[in-house]
Amino acid sequence: MPKNKKITKYHFLLLSVIGLVLLMAVSTALWYFISPRLHEFNDALPFFLLSTLRIFFVILIIGTVLVLLTSIFEKNFLIANFAVKLFIKIVYPIVVFLGSLLGFSKEALGESYIKVNDSLVRALKPRYNPDDVIILLPHCLQNTDCSIRITVDVNNCKNCGKCTIGKILEIANNFGVEVFVATGGTLARRIITEQKPKLILAVACYRDLVSGIQDAYPINTFGIMNIRPFGPCVNTGVDTDEIETTLKRVIKV
Numbered sequence: 001m002p003k004n005k006k007i008t009k010y011h012f013l014l015l016s017v018i019g020l021v022l023l024m025a026v027s028t029a030l031w032y033f034i035s036p037r038l039h040e041f042n043d044a045l046p047f048f049l050l051s052t053l054r055i056f057f058v059i060l061i062i063g064t065v066l067v068l069l070t071s072i073f074e075k076n077f078l079i080a081n082f083a084v085k086l087f088i089k090i091v092y093p094i095v096v097f098l099g100s101l102l103g104f105s106k107e108a109l110g111e112s113y114i115k116v117n118d119s120l121v122r123a124l125k126p127r128y129n130p131d132d133v134i135i136l137l138p139h140c141l142q143n144t145d146c147s148i149r150i151t152v153d154v155n156n157c158k159n160c161g162k163c164t165i166g167k168i169l170e171i172a173n174n175f176g177v178e179v180f181v182a183t184g185g186t187l188a189r190r191i192i193t194e195q196k197p198k199l200i201l202a203v204a205c206y207r208d209l210v211s212g213i214q215d216a217y218p219i220n221t222f223g224i225m226n227i228r229p230f231g232p233c234v235n236t237g238v239d240t241d242e243i244e245t246t247l248k249r250v251i252k253v
């Protein structure tokens with residue numbers, strides 16, 4: 001895929017449909033080839049296997065259709081959560097595999113997945129009290145020259161303007177939302193377990209966002225990708241307007 005081409009949620013959605021069709025075709029073909037052997041063990045075995053496959057695919061198709069409708073129209077069709085969970089767990093790796101064969105980078109696929117996820121959360125039209133929402137930031141947002149320990153308490157930040165942490169705190173304080181800085185996935189998971197939020201607004205690179213969104217499920221998570229003018233993990237930034245717009249959308253007034 002050309003580098004300057006804008007990645008959208010439709011890339012992931014289209015690949016997920018193609019991936020699902022391929023998965024069904026491959027597993028049906030596999031069944032066709034191994035069923036004579038299965039007959040040798042037990043006459044009912046091929047039938048049992050085919051029925052299991054059919055049930056599995058019906059659930060997966062339902063999940064995919066619900067996700068497609070919800071993501072495209074941003075209206076809540078997510079009436080069968082287990083089917084959606086199956087979609088997330090199974091279809092994502094297939095899309096990554098298929099996408100890489102078609103020349104998509106993992107980052108582009110991750111970004112498209114994050115956009116699908118955000119559209120699903122938007123479709124729920126969630127409105128929460130400020131104390132049910134947390135903002136989770138990566139440590140790499142902090143300027144490397146800053147010696148203040150913001151991972152212990154982000155409110156130690158002096159808002160000196162050298163990085164976006166101060167501005168994010170300002171926005172979060174206006175909405176009464178707490179901000180946490182995580183140095184990695186383990187700390188992020190601990191913060192989520194302790195705070196028990198109903199909605200997470202997470203800033204991170206595509207890789208951490210994709211795994212974080214999947215780990216946090218069924219907690220709704222909005223993912224905002226960081227900006228990396230100096231490469232990954234150092235002096236990164238984020239579009240603070242996007243954080244403010246998202247909070248406006250989700251905080252009860």
Ligand code: SF4
Pocket residue numbers: 142143146147148150157158159160161162163164165166167
């Ligand atoms: S804004 Fe806060 S965290 Fe960032 S460099 Fe200044 S004091 Fe440190």
